[in-house]
Amino acid sequence: DAIDFSDNEIRKLDGFPLLRRLKTLLMNNNRICRIGENLEQALPSLTELILTNNNIAELGELDPLSTIKTLTYLSVLRNPVTNKKHYRLYVIHKVPQVRVLDFQKVKLKERQEAEKMFKGKRGAQLAKDIARRTKTFNPGAGLPTDKKKAGPSPGDVEAIKTAIANATTLAEVERLKGLLQAGQIPGRERKSGPSEDAEEEMEEEAAPNGS
Structure with missing residues (x-):
């Protein structure tokens, strides 16, 4: 099952009742800056979480997601936290x-780099330092420049947002997953659709006039 809470004023991802069947949660275009603890108790089957375009600014705020062992798809695009080192x-x-992060498949090389970076006591301390430093980081410093250097282009982001906004049913979500696994930007495949539909409508309108 899927639930769409996009385009609201939600500030914290928390307070869910027990939803055993929920697999996809769309929370894009809110004001979320915090994630509650123990979400896996209320959402034991959650596999996809879309947090695109929210206000998450600290890496440490993402830590509660680690307990959701079923989570395989995660998007945190257009949150200040994505600009952190x-x-x-x-x-x-x-x-x-998580196997797909921000609509990009997590590669084995990335897993190896992450394991190497945060391995042992030094790595554990580095992880703590990174999470702690974000609390004193100036969110406005260098964000426009960083956004231009990394991540999808503005056009790709809009395509992704459009696909997410339209994914209100489980069938749409499954279609979106298929596109992501194929390495396509959601929404791109639809560009030819409107023109074809328009031609069909014109033909249908022309038929009665000719008879």
């Missing part, structure tokens, strides 16, 4: 069950 490797280390 070692963001992607940190998430791969903290939430190793």
Whole structure:
């Protein structure tokens, strides 16, 4: 099952009743800046979590997701936290069950890099330092430049947002997953659709006039 809570004013991902069948949770376009603890108790089957375009600013705020062992698809695009140094490797280390992060498949090389970076006592201390430093980091420093250097292009982001916004049914979500696994940007495959539909409509309108 899927639930769409996108385009609201939600500030914290928390307070869910027991939803055993819920697999996909769409939370894009909110104001989420915190994630509650023990979400796996209320959402024991959650496999896909879309947090695109929220206000998560600290790497440490993503730590509670580590307890959701069923989580395999995660999007945190267009959150300030994605501009943090070692963001992607940190998430791969903290939430190793995720296989697709920000619509990009987690590669074996990335897992190896994350394991090497956070291995042993030094690695554990580095992880703590990274999470702690984000609390004193100035969220406004260098964000526009960083966004231009990494991640999808503005057009790709809009395509992803469109696909997420339309994924209100389980069938749509499954279609979206198929596109992601194929390495395609959701929404791209639809570009030819409107023009074809328009041609069909024109033909249908022309038929009555000719008779």
